[in-house]
Amino acid sequence: MALRESFAIGNVRVRAGSTKEVELPITRLVTGGDVSLPVRVVHGREPGPTVWVNAAIHGDEVMGVEVIREALATLSARTFRGTLVAVPVVNVLGFMTGDRYLPDRRDLNRSFPGSARGSLASRIAHLLMTEVVAKCDVGIDLHTAADRRTNLPQIRADLDDPTTRKLAEAFGAPVMLHARLRDGSLRQAARDRGATVLLYEAGEALRFEEEPIAVGVEGVRRVLASLGMIAPLSEDDDDRIAPVECRTSAWVRARGTGILHLEVKLGEHVEEGRRLGGLSDTFGRRVRLVHADRSGIVIGLTRAPIVNAGDALVHIASPVTS
Template structure:
């Protein structure tokens, strides 16, 4: 029996095929149309329906490359289930190299949206209607904010057994139990019954080989866990640390920052992480860890003011948790 085709927008994708779809968003003042680009991989055999999305924040470009490399590895005739890949959700922000939409709204605070609201609200509603509503699992790809870098990590509701199993299957170096934010895609998707992983890695406006490779391999592990592809026999994921509490070490003064720690370092409370100096190189004060854990984020800005976030440390749960 031939599997039913997959409907999205105004088209249907037949079983065993991949197809690019343009979902209309708006029209520019110059008359050009702006659309949401989607690649649907509709497997020949039955299975789950999963989405992957990138660039909800337009300057977070790593997810675009993760999805490009991911879909290049998939063969529709050998695929089970359906993948809906949306490499760029915030199309206008992405084209401008800007985190936000032209009206300065944060798209990831605009879900579930409305068909007659602001531009952000309309894009959110389109994404919820055409993508999330058709899927049971989603992986949303992010990077650190401007002038920061993140260690590859999964953020998710680790108290939900199904979501936790998906996070463990992804196999990132760290998985963080993360609270929900009102208006976020993760919150809106959970409200309609989808299980969501949020992947954080790398820096804004920059491709970085390690976070990209970790993202591609991690999503493929999730697809294998769901039975959509065969597992890679050569893939041997390392241990995943669990964190239920994170916090930023903040500058206690103003100066030029020189960090002596890097992403992935395991630190103890009181460890020296770096120092602040004046413009002549005189040390103003040291930067020390305020908790024990693993460094999952840090600033790339050399000039800091009192109160600025410098190093993000995730407290690590015991291995037998």
């Protein structure tokens, strides 16, 4: 059987049945050092879909980097079908300093599809779109919560699209949330190019957490298996709990200022009106209670002990009822 054609990326070609690391030039530092986008390509012997997985579009979202590392360690190009393009760190400059944004304070995930002659954020977005996304059928975008927040492992995607929904179910996160597209996001730009995209949210910024990483690794592998790129996983799917579908979500916000003490955990089901915690002054006197304004699953929490009126405290998603 003749081998597949090699996979072109940057100025190199990756032979079928091999894995290759590629550096895509981004910019040069003032010190003279070059900054590149790190990419690993797993180009299987047999034909199949082309999928990308990326992490650290925000430089403080390190969890996805470990998800990609562990997922790649399980793959062999000799038995792989199709092609996987892995980009563990998209925001390289922010990642090096532990900063969510780029040096000019732009949010990379509001800069897509980008431009070859735009800002630094726009150029990185354009590079990812032209060298990676444009060559792929499916993408998995790995994220964590914003600074001083944490998220329950969840997939955010267009659940009204049958193909996307099937892959979201295959990923197997505890919750899959129907989420609108955000202007300038990678998910929106990739969808405009015709790709199917899942966005995985889990854990906290600047932290490795065992459960979000494990859910992410297994989710990536389940998606690859559902696409026929690797063998089905050995686990018994009959014993696996199906993701809870949610169509809407909202944050319960502080109605005053104080020191926050929460009484709920990620993944808990809460009823409307339930006490979620309270705000105290610096001497411990309770100044206000926090109650759920809807029933649902807790999919996000603040980790900030000191809050001001209007701050987001508890993110509740409403499950679809049959």
